Amino acid sequence: MTHFFERLGNKTLSSFAKLGRGSFFLIQILTASIAVIPRPRLLINQLFSVGVLSFMIITISGLFVGMVLGLQGFYILSDFGAEETLGVMVAASLVRELGPVVSALLFAGRAGSALTAEIGLMKATEQLSGMEMMAIDPIKRIIAPRFLAGFISMPLLAALFSSIGVLGGHIVGVGMLGVDDGSYWSQMQASLDFQDDIINGIIKSIVFGFAVSWIALFEGYDAIPTSEGVSRATTRTVVNSAFTILGLDFILTALMFGDI
Amino acid sequence: MQNTKTQDTLVGLFVACSIAALFFMAMQISNLSAFSNDKTYTIIARFENSGGLKVKSPVSVAGVRIGRVSNISIDQTRYESVVEMQIHTQYNLPDDTSASIYTAGLLGEQYISLEPGGSEDFIKPDGALDITQSAIVLEEVIGQFLFDKAAAD
Numbered sequence: 238m239t240h241f242f243e244r245l246g247n248k249t250l251s252s253f254a255k256l257g258r259g260s261f262f263l264i265q266i267l268t269a270s271i272a273v274i275p276r277p278r279l280l281i282n283q284l285f286s287v288g289v290l291s292f293m294i295i296t297i298s299g300l301f302v303g304m305v306l307g308l309q310g311f312y313i314l315s316d317f318g319a320e321e322t323l324g325v326m327v328a329a330s331l332v333r334e335l336g337p338v339v340s341a342l343l344f345a346g347r348a349g350s351a352l353t354a355e356i357g358l359m360k361a362t363e364q365l366s367g368m369e370m371m372a373i374d375p376i377k378r379i380i381a382p383r384f385l386a387g388f389i390s391m392p393l394l395a396a397l398f399s400s401i402g403v404l405g406g407h408i409v410g411v412g413m414l415g416v417d418d419g420s421y422w423s424q425m426q427a428s429l430d431f432q433d434d435i436i437n438g439i440i441k442s443i444v445f446g447f448a449v450s451w452i453a454l455f456e457g458y459d460a461i462p463t464s465e466g467v468s469r470a471t472t473r474t475v476v477n478s479a480f481t482i483l484g485l486d487f488i489l490t491a492l493m494f495g496d497i
Numbered sequence: 498m499q500n501t502k503t504q505d506t507l508v509g510l511f512v513a514c515s516i517a518a519l520f521f522m523a524m525q526i527s528n529l530s531a532f533s534n535d536k537t538y539t540i541i542a543r544f545e546n547s548g549g550l551k552v553k554s555p556v557s558v559a560g561v562r563i564g565r566v567s568n569i570s571i572d573q574t575r576y577e578s579v580v581e582m583q584i585h586t587q588y589n590l591p592d593d594t595s596a597s598i599y600t601a602g603l604l605g606e607q608y609i610s611l612e613p614g615g616s617e618d619f620i621k622p623d624g625a626l627d628i629t630q631s632a633i634v635l636e637e638v639i640g641q642f643l644f645d646k647a648a649a650d
Binding site for chain 1: 504505507508510511512514515516518519521522523525526527528553
């Protein structure tokens with residue numbers, strides 16, 4: 238029995254300690270981010286590996302998500318004779334929810350895991366310590382550009398996802414199922430508000446980008462420097478990012494769209 | 498060197514595509530293009546019942562949208578609904594304009610339809626519309642119909 242409480246206490250303390258280390262790490266990244274501004278080359282390299290290489294998975298997933306939404310939405314809406322509102326349904330669900338959330342989940346799987354593995358391996362092979370020996374701050378040189386790249390890429394990828402998804406819904410709804418082209422767009426424009434829908438979706442994706450980049454980099458930086466430690470850290474990045482994204486999404490949705 | 502150049506180009510393309518997507522969302526998906534920063538003036542109308550009218554519901558004349566509802570409140574003394582509307586300044590309305598609340602389609606949203614009268618004078622900003630017709634509540638209409646039918650039998 239005492240053993241159980243001992244373990245519970247140990248777990249609680251270690252998770253608080255980790256939260257504390259994570260917060261200190263975040264403060265370090267944020268202060269180091271200023272140092273990236275005079276060296277844009279570092280940021281562009283990371284934008285390439287974080288953003289450009291995620292481009293394909295985001296656009297293809299966006300296209301298919303939009304097409305599925307168009308197909309499913311059409312079957313449900315045609316029961317009510319309201320096929321004309323298909324555009325509203327596809328665009329609202331993409332811009333408000335699916336765009337930011339699904340692209341953040343894909344981003345965590347595609348870019349987040351790569352960041353953790355890279356940083357974890359750098360730590361395991363003592364490259365980070367080596368940099369410190371040469372008086373180069375690894376937070377400034379390695380971590381901060383990656384954080385900024387994730388933070389910048391995420392809203393851009395979410396915007397791509399939503400736009401491609403709306404086009405995918407158009408291909409299925411208008412092209413294949415015969416919804417009227419004009420009402421697909423006009424009902425969408427009449428129902429979606431720039432401030433309430435688009436801006437809130439972008440804010441969501443910015444928050445997710447911040448959270449995923451932070452988690453991925455911290456897990457890598459905090460990994461036990463063995464091959465097993467790195468593999469565990471990579472798994473934790475994907476799992477924790479997914480939890481964080483979905484939890485934050487609920488909170489943000491309640492704040493933005495609920496009448497609280 | 499060549500490698501860096503390709504990388505730069507790809508990053509540039511990525512950013513350009515994304516900005517195009519943002520622009521597409523703003524213009525094509527949302528109503529930003531419909532609402533330029535036109536100047537508006539406020540008029541109010543009092544309804545016995547404003548039904549399902551919401552803030553941002555359209556205000557139209559002869560089917561053309563000329564503004565939108567900006568606020569709905571209740572008059573505590575007369576227990577009437579007070580609806581404020583923002584009308585674009587390029588549209589002037591006679592001061593005997595009447596306002597009715599209609600529903601677009603059977604299940605559509607409710608909107609205010611304004612019917613201009615024959616007066617020579619225009620309504621002033623912050624002026625009130627005197628002639629109004631409340632929203633039709635479907636239950637009331639059905640109740641009335643059933644009542645009339647029962648009375649006729």
